[in-house]
Amino acid sequence: MSETKHTKLLIIGSGPAGYTAGIYGSRAMLEPVLVQGMQPGGQLTITTEVENWPSRKEVQGPDLMVEMEEHARTAGTEIIADHISELDLSRRPFTAKGETGMTYTADSVILATGAQAKWLGLPSEEKFKGFGVSACATCDGFFYRGDEIVVIGGGNSAVEEALFLTKFASKVTLIHRRDELRAEKILQNRLLKNEKIVPLWFHELDEIYGSEDPLGVEGVKVRHVETGEITDIPCKGVFIAIGHAPSNELVKDTLETHMGGYVVTAPDSTATSIPGVFAAGDITDFKYRQAITSAGMGCMAALEAEHFLSEQE
Numbered sequence: 001m002s003e004t005k006h007t008k009l010l011i012i013g014s015g016p017a018g019y020t021a022g023i024y025g026s027r028a029m030l031e032p033v034l035v036q037g038m039q040p041g042g043q044l045t046i047t048t049e050v051e052n053w054p055s056r057k058e059v060q061g062p063d064l065m066v067e068m069e070e071h072a073r074t075a076g077t078e079i080i081a082d083h084i085s086e087l088d089l090s091r092r093p094f095t096a097k098g099e100t101g102m103t104y105t106a107d108s109v110i111l112a113t114g115a116q117a118k119w120l121g122l123p124s125e126e127k128f129k130g131f132g133v134s135a136c137a138t139c140d141g142f143f144y145r146g147d148e149i150v151v152i153g154g155g156n157s158a159v160e161e162a163l164f165l166t167k168f169a170s171k172v173t174l175i176h177r178r179d180e181l182r183a184e185k186i187l188q189n190r191l192l193k194n195e196k197i198v199p200l201w202f203h204e205l206d207e208i209y210g211s212e213d214p215l216g217v218e219g220v221k222v223r224h225v226e227t228g229e230i231t232d233i234p235c236k237g238v239f240i241a242i243g244h245a246p247s248n249e250l251v252k253d254t255l256e257t258h259m260g261g262y263v264v265t266a267p268d269s270t271a272t273s274i275p276g277v278f279a280a281g282d283i284t285d286f287k288y289r290q291a292i293t294s295a296g297m298g299c300m301a302a303l304e305a306e307h308f309l310s311e312q313e
């Protein structure tokens, strides 16, 4: 395919920010085009229960995102399965190239590319990625039935992953570098009550070791952050849950960023440093990083794009 498609509003990303921007952009008669990227539905598609989406006491993350997609589509958003590999914001109309070969030109752009899991950067982590090392319990937990597992981190993701993994594992050791969790209190209480989970405070992952043929994890060495003492923990799986970094590859050289790569937006606005380009959701939010705040920013971005376009006319 090597077609060109023009739109008044191009939305890049299909998480809560992107789909909400699609709903509002459609209702503003902008006939938005939304490119989904490699993870249609975004980060909530790799989790299970979501318990803080208003009006749904409990909903499965993937189901919620299917509903949001359907809502955006029926509102009038054209949803395209493609991944943007290049974005030229130097002149308007802005130009984006998709991996399908499609070129998109747009009078305004909403960046809603979200965030991706962070890794520790250890050579042994890289070596065993996909062979016992994972950043997604819902994707890979099933492979560890009856096994011992470690989870690294102390935020909501680490605690949720540890709780989820108890469905399969015989024991889950939660390794955290402090003795205080960053996770919400309700999750902390569930974790501390779960007999299969053993927290190990003040420790960091030093090395993952295992067999060569077949490649597979057999254990980890963890280091006490104060004494430096090394402890060996035998395990079959290592889940890294140390946070997320903004997916800013398309704009890191063209838009202003801060706080480790998050796109800067004007105060109380989603406007970026380039007029006509808006950023919504985890790509710009280093503070809240929730589905509901991302959706809220998606709404703001679409309303601001509409205002920008009407001013141009």
Ligand code: FAD
Pocket (backbone or CB within 6 Å): 012, 013, 014, 015, 016, 017, 018, 035, 036, 037, 038, 039, 040, 041, 042, 043, 044, 046, 047, 049, 050, 051, 052, 082, 083, 084, 085, 112, 113, 114, 115, 116, 157, 160, 247, 250, 280, 281, 282, 283, 289, 290, 291, 292, 294
């Ligand atoms: P994301 O959901 O990150 O979506 C980004 C989108 O951008 C994806 O569709 C991706 O395909 C697309 N994309 C990226 N690059 C490109 C490109 N180059 N071209 C085209 N598309 C691209 N929040 C809650 O409120 N409640 C929860 O219970 C909750 N649970 C969570 C559980 C887990 C395991 C994780 C990881 C996060 C959880 N969060 C939760 C946080 C929540 O998922 C995020 O805050 C939210 O998904 C961010 O939405 P977003 O639209 O900004 O981006």
Ligand code: NAP
Pocket (backbone or CB within 6 Å): 052, 120, 152, 153, 154, 155, 156, 157, 158, 160, 177, 178, 181, 182, 204, 241, 242, 243, 244, 287, 288, 289, 290
């Ligand atoms: P996070 O809140 O940033 O927590 C990351 C955790 O990893 C922290 O405990 C941090 O330790 C630890 N960590 C970071 N770098 C480390 C390193 N190099 N070595 C060891 N430990 C390290 O990330 P998250 O848990 O992925 O959550 C991201 C966002 O998504 C948050 O806003 C969260 O609320 C949201 N989220 C929400 C839900 C929910 O609502 N149920 C679920 C999942 C995620 P310190 O504490 O010492 O800094």
